[in-house]
Amino acid sequence: GAVVSQHPSRVICKSGTSVKIECRSLDFQATTMFWYRQFPKQSLMLMATSNEGSKATYEQGVEKDKFLINHASLTLSTLTVTSAHPEDSSFYICSAARVEALGNEQFFGPGTRLTVL
Amino acid sequence: GENVEQHPSTLSVQEGDSAVIKCTYSDSASNYFPWYKQELGKGPQLIIDIRSNVGEKKDQRIAVTLNKTAKHFSLHITETQPEDSAVYFCAASSADSSYKLIFGSGTRLLVRP
Numbered sequence A: 001g002a003v004v005s006q007h008p009s010r011v012i013c014k015s016g017t018s019v020k021i022e023c024r025s026l027d028f029q030a031t032t033m034f035w036y037r038q039f040p041k042q043s044l045m046l047m048a049t050s051n052e053g054s055k056a057t058y059e060q061g062v063e064k065d066k067f068l069i070n071h072a073s074l075t076l077s078t079l080t081v082t083s084a085h086p087e088d089s090s091f092y093i094c095s096a097a098r099v100e101a102l103g104n105e106q107f108f109g110p111g112t113r114l115t116v117l
Numbered sequence B: 001g002e003n004v005e006q007h008p009s010t011l012s013v014q015e016g017d018s019a020v021i022k023c024t025y026s027d028s029a030s031n032y033f034p035w036y037k038q039e040l041g042k043g044p045q046l047i048i049d050i051r052s053n054v055g056e057k058k059d060q061r062i063a064v065t066l067n068k069t070a071k072h073f074s075l076h077i078t079e080t081q082p083e084d085s086a087v088y089f090c091a092a093s094s095a096d097s098s099y100k101l102i103f104g105s106g107t108r109l110l111v112r113p
Helices: none
Strands: A004-007 A010-013 A019-025 A032-038 A045-051 A067-073 A076-081 A090-100 A103-108 A112-116 B004-007 B010-014 B019-025 B032-038 B045-051 B056-059 B062-067 B072-077 B086-092 B107-112
Touching: A004 A090, A010 A019, A019 A032, A019 A090, A019 A112, A032 A067, A032 A076, A045 A067, A076 A090, A103 B032, A103 B045, B004 B086, B010 B019, B019 B086, B019 B107, B032 B062, B045 B056, B045 B062, B072 B086
Parallel strands: A010 A112, B010 B107
Antiparallel strands: A004 A019, A019 A076, A032 A045, A032 A090, A067 A076, A090 A103, A090 A112, B004 B019, B019 B072, B032 B045, B032 B086, B056 B062, B062 B072, B086 B107
16 A cells, blocks of 8 residues: 555656656545655755645745646646746656654655656 | 755675664654665665654564654664665654655665675
């Protein structure tokens, strides 16, 4: 149980285009999903918290107009990188949280490697 | 806000030896401490976690200890195998911070055959 999928696993796009990444919890309902970005040999950096049916909460320094997040259902959240530029190239990882009494367990997707040419 | 420090940044051990990775946290409200293993090009995989109401948890070769007074927790891997080689991250979260995970900087573990 607790499987999270991401699609696509890898995407290459031209500068100026938009890219959508999907995150799905396959066998549990997740009221909260998180989006992270990870640069090579670095830790995960939280970008935003996504709650089903409400607007995402962005971390300081993350442009909400550039990284559009939609959490339309209890099993699906999407991240759209708008007008992508080479500096947006990174490994994007989502997680889905299963809320328990003493805190969330977060289960991570396999990640999406974005390369912007 | 919460800050999590992780040491060492790299760790090389001989197969069969034990490996210990340590983390400290700053927010006394943190009550959930997971450990993740990340292999190259993949997402982090939850390997063990501990909550603030217990001091130790074990799962086969992996154990985690928590010292709430000192605000530190450790990952112990015994009888290491080459397939344990990966990057390990500790994290902490609390209800006060909307359950957001704050990650340590990671430890690159190499198990030499």
